Amino acid sequence: MKILVRGTNWIGDAVMTIPALRELRRIFPSAEISLHTRKWAKGIFQDASFINEIIAFDKSGSKIKDSLVQSKQIKKRNFDLSILFTNSFESALVYKLANIPRRFGYAKEGRSFLLTDSVAMPDWKNQRHEVFYYLNLVAEIENSYFQRKTILENAPNVNLEISEERKAEARTILEKNGVDLSKKIVALGVGSTNSRAKRWQTESYAKLNDLLQNESDCNVILVGAFDEIEVSDKVLNKSEKKPIILTGKTDLSEAVAVLSEIDLLISNDMGLAHVAPAVGTKTLVIFGPTNEKTTQPLGSEIIRKNVDCAPCMLRDCPIDHRCMTQISPSEVFEKARKMLVI
Numbered sequence: 001m002k003i004l005v006r007g008t009n010w011i012g013d014a015v016m017t018i019p020a021l022r023e024l025r026r027i028f029p030s031a032e033i034s035l036h037t038r039k040w041a042k043g044i045f046q047d048a049s050f051i052n053e054i055i056a057f058d059k060s061g062s063k064i065k066d067s068l069v070q071s072k073q074i075k076k077r078n079f080d081l082s083i084l085f086t087n088s089f090e091s092a093l094v095y096k097l098a099n100i101p102r103r104f105g106y107a108k109e110g111r112s113f114l115l116t117d118s119v120a121m122p123d124w125k126n127q128r129h130e131v132f133y134y135l136n137l138v139a140e141i142e143n144s145y146f147q148r149k150t151i152l153e154n155a156p157n158v159n160l161e162i163s164e165e166r167k168a169e170a171r172t173i174l175e176k177n178g179v180d181l182s183k184k185i186v187a188l189g190v191g192s193t194n195s196r197a198k199r200w201q202t203e204s205y206a207k208l209n210d211l212l213q214n215e216s217d218c219n220v221i222l223v224g225a226f227d228e229i230e231v232s233d234k235v236l237n238k239s240e241k242k243p244i245i246l247t248g249k250t251d252l253s254e255a256v257a258v259l260s261e262i263d264l265l266i267s268n269d270m271g272l273a274h275v276a277p278a279v280g281t282k283t284l285v286i287f288g289p290t291n292e293k294t295t296q297p298l299g300s301e302i303i304r305k306n307v308d309c310a311p312c313m314l315r316d317c318p319i320d321h322r323c324m325t326q327i328s329p330s331e332v333f334e335k336a337r338k339m340l341v342i
Helices: 011-016 018-027 039-045 063-075 089-097 131-146 164-176 202-216 226-238 252-260 271-278 329-340
Strands: 002-006 032-038 053-057 081-084 102-106 117-119 185-189 219-222 264-268 282-286 301-303
Touching (some): 002 018, 011 018, 018 032, 018 131, 063 089, 081 131, 164 252, 252 271, 264 271, 282 329, 301 329
Parallel strands (some): 032 053, 185 219
């Protein structure tokens, strides 16, 4: 059995597919499972034991060209079964053109005719955690092939393996950037690439940094992608005791490994907030406009305020950003101190 899985397009979503991928491996223990995904996802899945390989691709800007190129490459591999975690018409077209005999995916974007097994959207979609959205697809496969549905009976397992070699490289990165490995390390994820409304105030992060360094004698590092350098610099400039900037200095693979070697991540609702608990690191997420019931990183703790307008799911706050401004640095620090057992 050769199985192809179309991976998701965001870091957080990719982590939330891990339980489904683990269950797919459980029901097909001897299958060759390939993950078809964007190149950046190698940084998350390169040590994963539940897949055999990663088939990575980049977007060229032309959907038609991308679809034809990808379908031609995939067709040569003679896959027996595919599952689409993405909801796009384009991804279903690629697998149809590749002549994969069985194609499971949700009935979205008018693409049902491209799928052999079109799965109805679950009525609980906005009430249950997003991991169950992906698990439900694998449950449909289990039911079709084995006439049973045991998958949704198991607790989701989001654990992600990181090799000892990558962990050693992460410690080297930390040391080279001035981190004292004899002290506790707290990372702050101060950005969010797809929503400004998700961001806690830079002055609040700066005050939190000062509290962590002055009262708890911690290393504080700032982590994030290249396009989050600007917001990290704002936190740096507003801090009395300067944190160490790693934002934009690591690729995703290195960032994932670094998160596995720290003591605590405190961040906005962002991709790395899902990665940290998956690699076994304590994680505290500051929630504002998004819905923690469906997207709270599994294994994390959260801080949020019950304001009337949240969760609004907006990318920019049209009023006073009260869901975030009501959260104080001292409140976050006290919770962090308990998590660090300082």
